[in-house]
Amino acid sequence: MKEEPDVEEILFPEVVEQPVMWGYHGDLHQANKCKALVNFDTSKLYAVVSRDYKLIKHEEAIEQIEKEISEFPDLGKYTVYTRFYNDGGRMRRTYRFYEEGATVAADDSITPELHLFNSYDVTWPFIIILGAYRVICSNGLVVGEEFLHLRKRHVHDLDQINVRDEVFTALTRFKLQTKQWEKWAHRQLTEKTYKKVIKDMKFGKKAMDEIEDQIYQEAEGFSNNGVPIMSVWMFFNVLTWYITYKAVSLNHRVDMEKRLRAAMVHVRGR
Numbered sequence: 001m002k003e004e005p006d007v008e009e010i011l012f013p014e015v016v017e018q019p020v021m022w023g024y025h026g027d028l029h030q031a032n033k034c035k036a037l038v039n040f041d042t043s044k045l046y047a048v049v050s051r052d053y054k055l056i057k058h059e060e061a062i063e064q065i066e067k068e069i070s071e072f073p074d075l076g077k078y079t080v081y082t083r084f085y086n087d088g089g090r091m092r093r094t095y096r097f098y099e100e101g102a103t104v105a106a107d108d109s110i111t112p113e114l115h116l117f118n119s120y121d122v123t124w125p126f127i128i129i130l131g132a133y134r135v136i137c138s139n140g141l142v143v144g145e146e147f148l149h150l151r152k153r154h155v156h157d158l159d160q161i162n163v164r165d166e167v168f169t170a171l172t173r174f175k176l177q178t179k180q181w182e183k184w185a186h187r188q189l190t191e192k193t194y195k196k197v198i199k200d201m202k203f204g205k206k207a208m209d210e211i212e213d214q215i216y217q218e219a220e221g222f223s224n225n226g227v228p229i230m231s232v233w234m235f236f237n238v239l240t241w242y243i244t245y246k247a248v249s250l251n252h253r254v255d256m257e258k259r260l261r262a263a264m265v266h267v268r269g270r
Helices: 058-069 163-185 191-201 205-218 232-246 250-263
Strands: 015-024 027-039 045-050 079-085 090-096 102-105 108-119 126-134 139-142 149-152
Touching (some): 058 090, 058 163, 090 250, 102 163, 126 163, 163 232, 191 232, 191 250
Antiparallel strands (some): 027 045, 079 090, 090 108, 108 126, 126 139, 126 149
């Protein structure tokens, strides 16, 4: 059920480590405390890093996580989606486990996702985050960080990172997250929650116009204070709809997902 080719068939950038030189023409010196990460084919400079920086190639990160996933045959089949940014300097790879899906409300099903992040331009360390996918509108949902946010700087060997236990625990706890969303589906959105989340998200005027238009389509009406009459779950999905389809770049999407996690903290415990 994989919808993308195997690792060796995807066109990955060939990144290499090269010495950093300084000086003028015939008087060049090598910088002993740093090195450069460069695309071998295009000579694009991704970053200058310390000598201790451990290069984790995109292919290696993928091989590691898929090796661990294969240890759990009960997870069933999954689909894979890979996106690159900055000429391959950043990668986000998503694993969607359809056979582990659940239902939040009538005709409203979700399925867990794992998002693997890696970069050569040092924008991201090696990160694995648990997410979810809402089938009815193809939204990518944001899951609380307490379920899984494995984040490691590039000073480790991948074998030293316990990916297997982290992934298994995250997918097990996914059921707890589903129960939380079920509660949101039956909880009315309050003025306090609405205003706080909107404030914390720091949307610009254009973004707010699009979000308000979507809310208008989804809400059952508005209160005297202008708060949409809708469930917390529906409000949450309007925001994830915007993040999924309107983010101007991969970096923008990741940044907004972080904001939404933080903004929804006070709602999670209820």
